[in-house]
Amino acid sequence: MLRYTVRRLLQMVVVLLVLSLLVFAWLRALPGGPVSALLGERATPESRHDLIVQLGLDQPIFVQYLKFLGRALTGNFGTSNGVQPGTTAMDLFLTRFPATIELSVFAIIIAVVFGIPLGYMAAKRRGGWFDNATVIGSLVGIAVPVFFLAFLLKYIFAVKLGVLPSDSRQSVTDATRVTGFFVLDGIITQEWDAAWDAFRHLILPAIALGTIPFAVVFRITRAAVLDVLDEDYVRTAESKGLTAQLIRRRHVLRNAMLPVVTTIGLQTGALLAGAVLTENVFAFPGVGQALALGFERRDYPVLQLLIMMAAMVYVVVNLLVDLSYALIDPRIRTR
């Protein structure tokens, strides 16, 4: 197990190195760049040239890359020059990542809390009206684009009804910050109003972001439960006279969970893509918003770091999913 984990982590390092080179070259191949973003209308041929030299953008790309790598090894990923100018890319990541995690966790909670029970119930009532209604509902959930749903939710609940906030993470301005997860911070410092306020800010974006994972989890759960319900061991358990509760927990759900957990893991990667859209609609200062802004403003240092971090998160989450199989399915553990 340990050897397996270490090997996977080493593979990750290689993946990240290759990716960093690709991202580095790709960014610099894009039209535009930090020079026009920084100077804008004021650019003159002279000032452009000076700035290009100053930023080292006139050097061969591999020289630039090696320098970048050298600095990166010392933990220096440069300073943002577009998204949050003046902030180091690492700082920017560290202040924004908790926001995206908080949002994603709430989205996943919504997906799991509603997806698994509904999927189970739909499977148990296969063909009934409940099954049909929820299956159609989940199809709609998958089909509606995230940004459209986000926009719609915001328009109805924030702009028209005014019951939930429309943007950012918190309105309380004097909340104490400890972990960067605002809801958690509010709870552990017992600033209940701050926690509640942060929670209210999460509701709409989390629903928008959680809809697709919810629909996917629902459908996978339903399919998996249907499969398992046909298995011999379930029938055996039934004929043994075990209670329905015990059959559900020990035999059906545990066996059906394997594909569901895989799905949740894969969806976590997709969440980051969804977060780019959701965070933009709700002006939610997370990593997704920074990616979109960084692209628009050609913020090389920020894009470089964020893309690498996104890749790393994806790889780590997949590793965790693989490891979690062992917990759910003892057969894998013994192997």
Place this chain on the structure above:
Amino acid sequence: MLQNRTAQRRRLALVGLAGVVALSLSACAQSQRSADTSNGSGKVGGTLTFGAAGAPKLFDPFYATDGETFRVARQMFQGLVGFKPGTAQAQPDLAEKWDSSPDGKTWTFALKTGVKFHDGTDFNADAVCANFNRWYGQKGAAQSDAVSQYWVDNFGGFSDGAKPSLYKSCTAKDAKTAVIELTAVTSKFPDVLGLPSFVMQSPTAMKKYDADNVTAQGDSFTYPSYALEHPTGTGPFKFGKYDKANNTVELVKNDDYAGDKVKLDKLVFKIIPNETARKQALQAGDIDGYDFPNAADWDQLKKAGFNVAIRPAFNILYLGINQKNVPQLRDLKVRQAIAYGINREQLVKSQLPEGAKVADEFIPDTVTGYTPDVQKYNYDPEKAKSLLKEAGATDLTLNFWWPSEVTRPYMPSPKDIFGALSADLAKIGIKTNAVTKPWNGGYIDGIDQAQADLFLFGWTGDFNTPDNFLAQFFGAPDNRLTTGASPWGQSLADSIKAADAEPNKDKRTQLYQDINKKVMGEYLPAVPVSHSPPALVLKSDIKGLVPSPLTDERFGSVSKG
């Protein structure tokens, strides 16, 4: 059943563990709130939240040129020179008055007394000289155009003498008199001191927090803690905090402000990069106002009871003509044909917001040196066609560039403006190839590398001198229009320099008027299109904000409720 009990026990243990973790976390994470729980609402006082489009670059405006940084800086700082609210007219701020020597090189500023910086340091002539010498004394990476741009643009070099500088010295004659000496005469002085870059900052705080320590590394710059966390000025608001995790900048009332009593307790800038999101935040009541509402939304916002405050237009949109790649464009007749061939009246009426005007020349009429007495190009497609025929350019195809994904204050909808202009050009027989690129994704680069024959571009004035417009466009022959390809390119640049260096005010105005006449009559390097007013939008209970042509709005006099 035994198994069941173990499972239960395990679950209990888990809940217990979670409880212990939560308790131990809360033990080491005490609330850091102040005991003061006064809730800031009511007529005097309260918090105003303004929606900003971007994050400020930093809080030391000397190292910035961008509007987001300046908006915040204008609330915390004052310069020697300010602007009369609602106009681009310079007026005294921290200086009470000023005089210049007959040769225009020595300027004596009489300073206000009894003013203190936020950290308690006295504002006096020594502080003024400390600021000037700090600007002049920038070293290393701080000398870069992208760092000290307004100094480089307006004063030139630094104390190391590598490039000539306009600035010579500052002397504190007595506590309330500062004398600035320049090496040459310029029309920009002293108006240029009204730019937020040249505000007065506390010498004590700058020293304490290492204000000049800018370093370049890789593709970016790193700034000192003064610029990021400890800006210290004399203005109506003091720096509170920059909450990066929540994307807000918070300023608090300066109780010791030397001017009129500040009404708001707190001023919060909430960064909402998306324009639609800003509008919805206003409609949802989460912010009290925001900048640059889309002109297409003005009516809707007004109907919903919001106050759309329109700024006097202090900008210009022009149709750029680059002479580099198409030799016919070096012919004045062809450029004039383009000017006659586009229907600017119609464009202003149909595509631009209320208050927009057709531009007759390259400066707005509020700027000295403006003269109504220039050659006008009223819409005349027949004349355009005959000019093209005379020039032998009847079969012209031009690359016409317009920027996507952007609105500029002078250009609300580039796509529609492009559509109208290219349709007009087609009518006089000029074919256009549309090229569109994102503003920061190749547009500016392409324009600067002379890839476009025709393009949409513009400028918003920084302060009220013609040089701020004309030198930007034609001040060097190597520019976005490649005026150097024509024989007059160099002499136009020279005449702009000469006018700027003329000490006599009346003579200088005359020189600028002459330049404007020549530019419109003999050169026509590009076609000025329009001056278009940008706006800001506020809730109806926000009182006292004066929209400024320079976007120089001060919140010190603003009240809520």
